[in-house]
Structures are given as C-alpha cells and as structure tokens.
Amino acid sequence: MGKTLILGQTLAFVADPFHAPVAEAARHERRGGVLVEAGRIAALGTADELRAAHPGARVVDHGDALICAGFVDAHAHYPQTAIIASWGKRLIDWLNTYTFPEEMRFGDPAYAAEVAARYFDLTLANGTTTVCSYCTSHPESVDAYFTEAERRGLRAVGGKTCMDRNAPEGLCDTPARAYDESRALLQRWHGTGRLVYAITPRFSPTSSSAQLEALGALWAEHPDCPMQTHLSEQTDEIAWARSLFPEARDYLDTYEAFGLLGPGAVYGHAIHLEPREKDRLAEVDAALVHCPTSNTFIGSGIFDTAGLTARGLRIGLATDTGGGSSFSMLRTMAAAYELGQLNGGALHPAQLMWLATSGSARALRLEDRIGNLAVGMEADLAVLDLASTPAIAQRAARAEDFWETLFPTIMMGDDRAMRAVWAGGAQVI
Ligand code: GUN
Ligand code: ZN
Numbered sequence: 001m002g003k004t005l006i007l008g009q010t011l012a013f014v015a016d017p018f019h020a021p022v023a024e025a026a027r028h029e030r031r032g033g034v035l036v037e038a039g040r041i042a043a044l045g046t047a048d049e050l051r052a053a054h055p056g057a058r059v060v061d062h063g064d065a066l067i068c069a070g071f072v073d074a075h076a077h078y079p080q081t082a083i084i085a086s087w088g089k090r091l092i093d094w095l096n097t098y099t100f101p102e103e104m105r106f107g108d109p110a111y112a113a114e115v116a117a118r119y120f121d122l123t124l125a126n127g128t129t130t131v132c133s134y135c136t137s138h139p140e141s142v143d144a145y146f147t148e149a150e151r152r153g154l155r156a157v158g159g160k161t162c163m164d165r166n167a168p169e170g171l172c173d174t175p176a177r178a179y180d181e182s183r184a185l186l187q188r189w190h191g192t193g194r195l196v197y198a199i200t201p202r203f204s205p206t207s208s209s210a211q212l213e214a215l216g217a218l219w220a221e222h223p224d225c226p227m228q229t230h231l232s233e234q235t236d237e238i239a240w241a242r243s244l245f246p247e248a249r250d251y252l253d254t255y256e257a258f259g260l261l262g263p264g265a266v267y268g269h270a271i272h273l274e275p276r277e278k279d280r281l282a283e284v285d286a287a288l289v290h291c292p293t294s295n296t297f298i299g300s301g302i303f304d305t306a307g308l309t310a311r312g313l314r315i316g317l318a319t320d321t322g323g324g325s326s327f328s329m330l331r332t333m334a335a336a337y338e339l340g341q342l343n344g345g346a347l348h349p350a351q352l353m354w355l356a357t358s359g360s361a362r363a364l365r366l367e368d369r370i371g372n373l374a375v376g377m378e379a380d381l382a383v384l385d386l387a388s389t390p391a392i393a394q395r396a397a398r399a400e401d402f403w404e405t406l407f408p409t410i411m412m413g414d415d416r417a418m419r420a421v422w423a424g425g426a427q428v429i
Helices: 047-053 078-083 091-107 109-125 139-151 175-189 209-221 235-244 251-256 275-284 292-297 305-310 329-342 349-363 390-396 402-412
Strands: 003-013 026-037 040-046 058-069 071-077 128-134 156-159 195-197 227-231 265-269 287-290 314-317 381-384 418-423
Touching: 003 040, 003 047, 003 349, 003 381, 026 047, 040 047, 058 349, 058 418, 071 078, 071 265, 071 287, 071 314, 071 329, 071 349, 078 091, 078 109, 078 128, 091 109, 091 139, 091 235, 109 128, 109 139, 109 418, 128 349, 128 381, 128 418, 139 156, 139 175, 139 195, 156 175, 175 195, 175 209, 227 251, 235 251, 251 275, 287 349, 292 329, 305 314, 305 329, 314 329, 314 349, 329 349, 329 402, 349 402, 390 402
Parallel strands: 003 058, 071 128, 128 156, 156 195, 227 265, 265 287, 287 314
Antiparallel strands: 003 026, 026 040, 058 381, 381 418
16 A cells, blocks of 8 residues: 555644643644655654655645544433434433434344444534444444454444333343353454443443442453443442442442552543542542433433643543434534533634544553654544535634634534544545
8 A cells, every 4th residue: 555645734632631731732834735655644744845856756735624533422322313313302211212212223133234334424424523423232333343443444442332221121131141241342343443341331330239249340451441330420320320229339330349549540421529539549540421412312421621621531532323413523622612611611623633633542542553743643534624614604704813714613613624544554534
C-alpha cells in the first residue's frame, strides 16, 4: 500500500484541554495535512511541507474542511438502533417496555446481522469510527457485531450483555453461561484485527451476586479486556440496586465486592455519585462515560463533567444509543455543552472535541491507537464541512477565530457535516 496525503484544516491535541490551556493543548493548522501509510498516520504538518517531502504520495484534498480524529462513541447499545426515540418512559419502564422486547429478537442471527450493518452505516455517516457497544445476551448478537466491524476494518469494542434476573426469560442466562459464553466470545474476538472484547454485566439489578462474581473471575483472568457496565444513572435505579444488595456500601460497591472495579472498568452514566464512589473511582483509575442526550431523554440528571474531569478521572463521551436520542457525536457534544451550562460552566469547543475523540479513547484505554492525529496512530479520521447548512454557514462566516468557526458545527451540525470519513487509512464515506 502506498502513501496517501490527505489535505485540509487539521486539529490535533498535544495535551488534555481540561488540564492545560487550550492554546497549548490544541494544534490547529489552517492548511495542513495527514500522511497515511499502511493504515497509520505517518506524518503531520503543513500541506506545503508534506507535499514537498512526499512528492510520490497520492493526494486527496478536502479543501477547507476540517480533518480531525474520527469520533469515539464510548457507550452505545447497537441492538437498540430500531427503538431509538421511543416515547414517554423513564429508565426501568423504558427497559421493560421498549428495550427488552427488541433485544429478544437478537437470537436470530439474520436480524442481528441486519441491524449491525444498519448501525455501522449510521455511525460511520456521523463520523464515528470506533464504538464501544453492548450487544444482547445472545452470542449471535456479538458475532454479528464483530463480523460487521471487521468487514469494514473498524476498531470496535463490544461484548455479550449478561443478565440472569429481573429481565424476560429469553434474555436471561445463568452465572455459568455468562462466564462460558463471554469467555468463548472473548477467545474468538479479542485481539482479532482491530477488535476488543469488553466483559459486560448489564447492571447490578439484572445480575445475581453469583453472576457478578463469575464475571469478576473472568475479568481477573483477562485483565487486558475492558469491563463495562452502568452506574448510578437514575435515582430509582440506585434505590433498586441498594435494595437488591443490602450489604453494599453504595452502588459502586455492588461491583467492587465482586471484582468488577479496577483499571479498565468503564462505567456508563455515573450521575448520582457518593463521595466514597468518586474517591474509589479516582483511586483505581477507572473510566466514566458521559451520555448527555440519554440523560436528558430518559430524564436521568446532570453529569458533573467539570468536577469529575478536575479529579483527573478518565472521562469519555457517548451517545448511549438508543436511550440517547442521536447517533451523532456532534449532537452529543451539543448536549454536553448544554448540560455543562446548566451545571454552572461552559465547556470550550476544544474540550468538547477532546471528549469525543481522545477522552473517549482514553476511557477505553485506546489512547495510544485512536482518538487523535499523531504519528503512529491508526488513521481513523472525520472530515468536517464547517458550513454544512445555511444556518451554520451564516454563523461561521462571522467567526473571528478557529474555535468560533467550529462551534456552530458542534452546536448545530449532524451527519450533513461529514465531508469524508476514513477508517484504518481507507476512505469509507
Ligand atoms: N441501564 C441498564 N441497561 C441500560 C440500557 O440499555 N440503557 C441505559 N440508558 N441504561 C441502562
Ligand atoms: Zn447504556
């Protein structure tokens, strides 16, 4: 495979803009380029420098569009694609009314394959090059997900969603089946191409102590796999978890007691945290994933982005499709901005872009491979048209600097803003 020189504006991060001034953390090149070779970023620089240094490279010029890292959606449920935007319920009712009946269908490999293909069509159209998705409890749903991701050359994270109580019989496994099926799937898919297996208990209300213990044992045997689950999303859910585990000190303890807390743990939502939970999460260097469109759509509450990033926790950003109301990480950034305002602080556009790329990659411990433009990283890129609609174009035309040009696309953009998408060094959109 030869060299490809992709030209446009470029945005890269050399530091975390929650912990360094934006001017030091972000590098914007008005006329920049990314040299791609063998699926990785081989060089970055100005368009002129790169053209001169690599005269034989194939050139793809995206004009004044913005080349950034492909978006990383750190928490999603691909099996909920067809029930996104289902009306009128809060978490537990929403699961029982819409989610569980739909997830029952994924024992059918043909249906799972159809939805997996549709899901990756939608996420790629929105510039998302990596998703970390829950599958259903059916191994077929995991095979469908990874088969489709592999076919498209995507880096993807996912796992079988384990449940053995408080869910329909057709979705429940047992402690032994959760362990055995997760282990077989892990052995089949983890490290195959660009795929990563995540050990996935759904949340403590749908797992018995024995099942959590079995999955804790599996994680101890495979500590290089991430472990994902849900934590403290809604107050009713927390009360339910506490009543099911009366001996637990708090919600996090329902995981901690069974070996499901540690580095590599990725907790979705984490809205209503107790001081002890925050301390333990920071102590073990676990990751939290902010799902803002879901938190407003299901009515869960406001994630404390400013407070939790200030503690140095690994924080990712995610759609939480289909509890979230969009497949777009641009819409998700806009929702994170709005919730930040309600929480007393405006997130800078650099912080929003960082969360949607490097922050999510860091939450998944993939920050050395994806989520940024840097030499040696995998060449997953989103190329954004910063004037994709009349409303955005007229606002961007007034902008006085780069961030003011980008912010209208963050707030009002969607899949129409994707001029191109690259995955593993190949243009896929
Ligand atoms: N908690 C347990 N399962 C789910 C789910 O599928 N979506 C959301 N938003 N929260 C959950
Ligand atoms: Zn979720």
